[in-house]
Amino acid sequence: MIKFAIVGMGHIASKHIDAIEKAEGAKLTAICDTNTERLKEVPTGVKTYTDLSVMLEENNDISVVNICVPSGLHARLTKIVAEHKRHIIVEKPMSLKLEDAEEMIEVAKENGVKLAVVHPNRFRPAIQKLKEKVESGVFGKLSHANATVRWNRNQEYYDQAPWRGTKEFDGGVLMNQAIHNLDLMLWLMGPVESVQSMVATRLRNIETEDVATSVVRFKNGALGVIEAATTIYPKNLEESISIFGETASVKIGGRNANYIETWDIEGVTEEEINSTVEEIKADPFGKPGHQWIIEDMVDAIKEDREPIVSGEDGMAPIKLILAIIESSEKGTQITLS
Incomplete structure (x- = not known):
């Protein structure tokens, strides 16, 4: 043991x-x-x-x-x-x-x-199936991806502990809530080359951002859109990851990105699509991550x-998040080294 x-x-x-x-x-x-x-x-x-x-x-x-x-x-x-x-x-x-x-x-x-x-979240059944399809090449040339986290974290949540929402100990919606979704996007699409972003603290009394938007360009040439917020009223609305290519469109959604909402792949029959959707619906979480x-x-x-999931893997979304915040602060596009 x-x-x-x-x-x-x-x-x-x-x-x-x-x-x-x-x-x-x-x-x-x-x-x-x-x-x-x-x-x-x-x-x-x-x-x-x-x-x-x-x-x-x-x-x-x-x-x-x-x-x-x-x-x-x-x-x-x-x-x-x-x-x-x-x-x-x-x-x-x-x-x-x-x-x-x-x-x-x-x-x-x-x-x-x-x-x-x-x-x-990498180990959720729907995400595992999506990863297999991306690696198999069924998407053809990748067009773009979308990473969305529309959640609610009210002021009471942040007030539960003095470190929550602080720059020193917690981070904002990107570091704390959306980082899993951003990890999935990087894991599926590869590294990011540049970002152009806006972040803000709109509704919560915290030091960090509660809403963020960003457009990214991946090193493979594909584009990406990121939206993350803890300002959604009155409860969590959705977390989703979508990937689009010349021969496939897939969206994994639901409140925690664990259900197949779109599974359109060239050469895959309607019967096969329905079978895959129902398989995931029967066990959307699988073995706990x-x-x-x-x-x-x-x-x-x-x-x-x-x-x-190595230290290098863990560092990748941090590097992206810090670039998003820097882009917003400077009002310019940031190229990642």
Whole structure:
């Protein structure tokens, strides 16, 4: 069994606990949080700590630490874990600054440990099918893509914790809510060459943006449109990813981008389309994405390979988001290096 620990008992930690409990070959050993009240919620039999270094020093059998603290703390805690020679799974976004992401990747390499970033939406059944079709070439020459997140996060949501909506610890709609969707767009379409963007803080009393729009050009020549907002009244409306090419048009939508809304591919019959749509509808979520991430880390350790969602993968949407924000601030097109 590969033994895991978690640092940070906030909202997302419950998904990690559940994923580790269900994952084959994984066992949860310890949890660390500076808030002793939160540690009262830890499952029976799991050790609790208020100091990360102490937890690691007292438990040499811990192989992986899942970092579930506010985003602005990811880089510092990743360094501590890596220097203790433990593998790392870090929640999205892996950092809020590009230099921090680069340092996290470097410190993991220097200490010979594996670094995985939590982008679980890649493993949803509809997205997996779309990825297969993109890689098979059925789209022909790609025209453009559309990434949309139209969600509601009201002021009460941001007021639940003092770090939410801050530039130092949280980030805005792009870093916090839309980053999974942007990860999918990059994973499916490839790297972005340039962006022209506008972002704003329209309705929420926060430091960061609550709405963003951007037009991008991919390195393959295709175009893309990004729309992200937490200002949608009165509840989440949709998350979608659409890809268009000379011989195919596909849209994966719903409130969380897990249903097929359009599946038009040259040579595919109406019967085949309906069969695919119904297959996804019957099981739109599949195995939980966090469980995929945990089990992949177990396999990566045993096979001595990189995790399927690596540090470099986690850095890609951060680089894009920072370029979008820079483009808006400067009022000009930004070329990504």
